[in-house]
Amino acid sequence: MKYSAPRGTVDILPDSCEKWEKLERILRTVASNYHVREMRTPIFEHTELFNRAVGDTSDVVTKEMYTFSDRKGRLMTLRPEGTAGIARAYVENKMYALPEKLTKVFYMGPMFRYERPQNGRQRQFHQFGVEMLGVESPYVDVECMMMALTVVKALGLKNVTLHLNTLGDADSRDAYRAALQDHFRPVLGELCSDCQARFDKNPLRILDCKVDAHHPAMKSAPKTIDFLTDSAKAHFDKVCELLDMLEVDYVIDTNLVRGLDYYSHTVFEIISDDPKLGSGSTVGGGGRYNGLVEELGGPATPGVGFAFGMERLMIALEGADEEETAGIDAYVMPLGDEAKDVAMQIVAMLRANGFATDMDYASRGLKGQFKSADRFKAAYSIILGEEEVQGEFVQMKNNRTKEQTKVAFEDIVKTLEKGLGLE
Structure with missing residues (x-):
């Protein structure tokens, strides 16, 4: 019998491994330059972790997870993303009690999602991500975005733009949620079954729908930025001020909400028009998630992070500068x-x-x-x-x-x- 790799997976042969090692060296160099240390978590976790952390209304949880029962009947899931495992480990190992208030870590490794395979996206894929936990500050938001932009620059990508939005704090989200429900209620019957299911649980997910993306109600939907509390607005204004000060080009994209339920305040994506990736390609993104650690049983701990699909970065790798810097100067x-x-x-x-x-x-x-x-x-x-x-x-x-x-x-x-x- 002839065997082949499962659909959505690829074999990384020796020549390709050398290119992967090159990418990993670049990513580790950038992490070292930003004084971000590596952290490794299990490839599978209890399914409930992702249900709670990622959100049971997200496509990741409802459609894409690889879940199985172990020999004792416990539900386990191959990790579909990295943040939930980092947050779980942060709580379990009481990293919130470390002397440094701000913990900056990165992870690198395989993730698993059942979705349609395409160029640069597989069912087993690899992700490089960064999490900064412990300090709620627009300065840390910008630190995170600057590191993400540095990765892209190190890989030689051209025509890159930072897209930015804010989801606000809890009060902002509550007001926005109510406004979205009022907006979509009259046309709810015209939307797909997924959108109808999301209407009560998390109407923000409606804005991510690919089926109804061109429905007129999507274009006229209210914007998060119009429902910010004074403190949430001040946070976002400071983020923009710091980016201006650092001469970073960015676009405020009020349609950007990100695909996972744990985000709050700043969210961002890096979009490239580089021919190597294709016009309007999302290279990676992230945002702030102030309630996640608390949701997983830890103390109230703010966090912000980002992730890149490494297969996408491999496409972008040509021409990257491999100069390495070690230590903190x-x-x-x-x-x-x-x-x-x-x-x-x-x-x-x-x-x-x-x-x-x-x-x-x-x-x-x-x-x-x-x-x-x-x-x-x-x-x-x-x-x-x-x-x-x-x-x-x-x-x-x-x-x-x-x-x-x-x-x-x-x-x-x-x-x-x-x-x-x-x-």
Whole structure:
């Protein structure tokens, strides 16, 4: 009998493995540059995890999961995505009690969804994802998006655009949910059975429907951005302000809601018109999910993340730069909101110059930030407060020699190169 690989799976032969290793090196290099550490979770989990975390109204749960009973009759599911497993492990291993308030991790490995196979999308596929847990801040949202954009840039993709939207907080979502139901109720009988089932449970999913995508009611549906509370609007406005400050081109796409139920506040996708992928191709995306850890039995813990399908990235890989950077060279320590804005620019500048860099996002005092610099084994601490911002300089401390010097903004890179012996 002649055997073949199951539909929707592919064999990765030696020549292809070399290309996969190249992609993995690039992704690990970017993760290292952003001081994001690897985390590995099981390939299968209890089915209830995905029902609760991903949402029982999502297509992933209702149509696409590979679920089976083990020998004791327990329902298990091959993981269809990575965030739920990371959140479960975060709770189970009490990672919320770690001394660092912000936990930044990445995962890389196979996922499973029963869907129609196509170019760059299989039933067994691979995903690279990042999760940042523990701090609710627009700065962390932007950190996450900047890392996703850095991955795309490292792979040499052209004509890339960041699409951005907000789902708001719980009160915003409740108001929007009611508005969607009022909008679709008169035409509910004209929509497909899936949309009718979603109407009461989660009307946001109606907007993702492929069957009714061209129904007139879809185009005239209310927008999330019109139902934001003051605090949710302030969060989103700060995200946009930071992206503007970092000179990142983006489009506010009010139709963007993402396909999983756990999202709140910022959601985003990276769209490419690169000929290698085809016009209007979604490379990856993500967003904020502040209630997920709590839903899985942990303390209230904000989170934000993104994921890329690695098969799609393999198509984009041609021309990628493989230059690798190891370790953390600098830890930026802002004191105050104004200093934090400038700190983010300094971090972006240092990373653009090839330095592995991180910064404090939790608005702590110097003592706590110096502890982080020690834990991260940063070669340099870069300190700036109100006086430094006004004078356009920083205090740079060599953490090996303990020598601290006053350095103008324009001399930071040169000073770091000299201190690290890179001149």
